[in-house]
Amino acid sequence: xxxIKRVRGFQDIYxxxxxxxxxxxxxxxxxxxxxxxxxxxxxxxxxxxLFIRSVGEETDIVQxxxxxxxxxxxxxxxxRPEGTASAVRAFIEERLYAKGGYHKLFYEGAMFRHxxxxxxxxxxxxxxxxxxxxxxxxxxDAELIKMVKDILDALNIEARLEINTLGxxxxxxxxxxxxxxxLKKVENSLCEDCxxxxxxNPLRVLDCKVEGCREATREAPVLIxxxxxxxxxxxxxxxxxxxxLGVNYQVNPRLVRGLDYYxxxxxxxxxxxIGAQGTVAAGGRYDTLVKQLGGPDTPALGFAAGIERLMxxxxxxxxxxxxxxxxxxxxxxxxxxxxxxxxxxEKGIKTxxxxxxxxxxxxxxxxxxxxxxxxxxxxxxxxxxxxxxxxQEQFDNVENLIDVLVxxxx
RNA sequence: GAGGGUGUAGCUCAGCUGGCAGAGCACAAGGUUGUGGCCCUUGGGGUCGCGGGUUCAAGUCCCGUCACCCUCCCCA
Numbered sequence: 114x115x116x117i118k119r120v121r122g123f124q125d126i127y128x129x130x131x132x133x134x135x136x137x138x139x140x141x142x143x144x145x146x147x148x149x150x151x152x153x154x155x156x157x158x159x160x161x162x163l164f165i166r167s168v169g170e171e172t173d174i175v176q177x178x179x180x181x182x183x184x185x186x187x188x189x190x191x192x193r194p195e196g197t198a199s200a201v202r203a204f205i206e207e208r209l210y211a212k213g214g215y216h217k218l219f220y221e222g223a224m225f226r227h228x229x230x231x232x233x234x235x236x237x238x239x240x241x242x243x244x245x246x247x248x249x250x251x252x253x254d255a256e257l258i259k260m261v262k263d264i265l266d267a268l269n270i271e272a273r274l275e276i277n278t279l280g281x282x283x284x285x286x287x288x289x290x291x292x293x294x295x296l297k298k299v300e301n302s303l304c305e306d307c308x309x310x311x312x313x314n315p316l317r318v319l320d321c322k323v324e325g326c327r328e329a330t331r332e333a334p335v336l337i338x339x340x341x342x343x344x345x346x347x348x349x350x351x352x353x354x355x356x357x358l359g360v361n362y363q364v365n366p367r368l369v370r371g372l373d374y375y376x377x378x379x380x381x382x383x384x385x386x387i388g389a390q391g392t393v394a395a396g397g398r399y400d401t402l403v404k405q406l407g408g409p410d411t412p413a414l415g416f417a418a419g420i421e422r423l424m425x426x427x428x429x430x431x432x433x434x435x436x437x438x439x440x441x442x443x444x445x446x447x448x449x450x451x452x453x454x455x456x457x458x459e460k461g462i463k464t465x466x467x468x469x470x471x472x473x474x475x476x477x478x479x480x481x482x483x484x485x486x487x488x489x490x491x492x493x494x495x496x497x498x499x500x501x502x503x504x505q506e507q508f509d510n511v512e513n514l515i516d517v518l519v520x521x522x523x
Numbered sequence: 524g525a526g527g528g529u530g531u532a533g534c535u536c537a538g539c540u541g542g543c544a545g546a547g548c549a550c551a552a553g554g555u556u557g558u559g560g561c562c563c564u565u566g567g568g569g570u571c572g573c574g575g576g577u578u579c580a581a582g583u584c585c586c587g588u589c590a591c592c593c594u595c596c597c598c599a
Binding site: 195240306317381418419472488498503 | 590
């Protein structure tokens with residue numbers, strides 16, 4: 114029979130990797146809770162139009178990367194390619210805005226994009242993310258960025274922070290219009306990719322690495338001239354807050370995000386240690402998105418981080434306690450061994466009962482391979498062996514042995 | 524969507540100008556009565572990614588195909 118293999122771009126996460134996965138998620142979750150964010154578990158499947166209307170009709174994500182299909186009821190649905198759209202949809206649909214105040218949510222889980230797999234890039238990948246709804250103050254921007262920084266610090270991950278402002282929706286639209294006009298004029302000196310970008314993602318042209326494009330855009334209109342006083346004020350405040358929090362950053366005026374919904378603040382945490390896909394966490398403000406999706410006018414912001422990319426940067430996992438191994442010396446003691454293992458587990462001790470029959474020697478090898486800290490030999494006179502030192506002690510009954518063992522590992 | 528690299532044992536890889544498919548690690552069983560690691564002995568393991576072609580003979584040469592990795596693009 115032919116072996117069935119996993120689908121391209123999808124992966125099994127097991128062994129060391131699943132420990133890293135859990136470590137990253139648990140660490141982030143802990144920070145989220147310290148910032149008093151509430152978890153929301155969002156569906157993996159949404160109406161396609163949710164993403165068209167939020168991420169943007171013309172973006173690569175919507176144009177060529179979404180897993181779209183018709184369900185049995187003829188509905189056009191998509192596996193979610195990102196989390197913010199769903200969070201906004203839920204915010205509106207669950208009428209959270211009616212509860213007053215503001216809302217801070219975090220989520221975790223799989224996202225799906227049909228891209229060419231690469232280092233740090235999969236078709237099913239996993240993100241942690243958070244969103245804040247109902248706050249326009251840049252205090253929120255600063256706190257969100259600080260929270261991401263806290264997560265990275267807790268994971269012992271170094272990444273540089275780049276920030277930028279895109280301005281409010283109106284001034285950005287105006288800027289994009291003027292920029293497009295300019296780019297069309299210099300189109301002939303642009304690279305092939307950038308010519309395509311003029312319509313699809315004109316801001317990205319400014320960030321092109323090709324020398325000709327850099328040359329051609331040197332005189333291009335700059336966004337800052339189009340920003341409203343309010344946007345400039347907000348950006349200045351954000352920088353002031355970050356300075357006072359001791360969060361280092363670099364202003365990158367060419368930083369653009371690939372999703373259409375961003376306004377004003379955008380930021381990225383970037384590393385060069387994991388290959389070409391160096392953006393490890395990114396986010397920004399999206400003050401018009403809630404309204405755009407049919408909710409009340411609500412300022413909002415958020416971020417997402419790629420769990421797989423964080424995993425690549427995690428170096429030292431916290432050390433785990435080794436198990437105690439319970440081993441019946443001969444099979445007549447299987448029942449006693451089952452009972453002993455049960456008692457140890459009741460005491461909260463990580464216990465491996467050797468399930469295999471065979472020679473004592475082979476089962477000892479197994480205990481060693483499992484990484485036993487102690488071995489409990491179950492027989493008439495139970496014995497406890499310290500696998501580190503090789504010392505072995507005999508007991509009159511299991512109760513005494515368990516007491517001593519609890520003393521040692523409890 | 525475009526480009527480059529790699530596919531041989533469970534893993535990491537050798538295999539020359541075509542001539543009996545290998546090593547290390549891992550695995551299993553032993554090295555005297557009921558005790559691991561180190562060492563020694565023995566053993567099990569392969570559609571050489573898949574399909575075609577050239578040849579007396581193909582892991583090796585040719586064509587096709589698939590998968591994985593990396594890069595561009597894009598993004599977390």
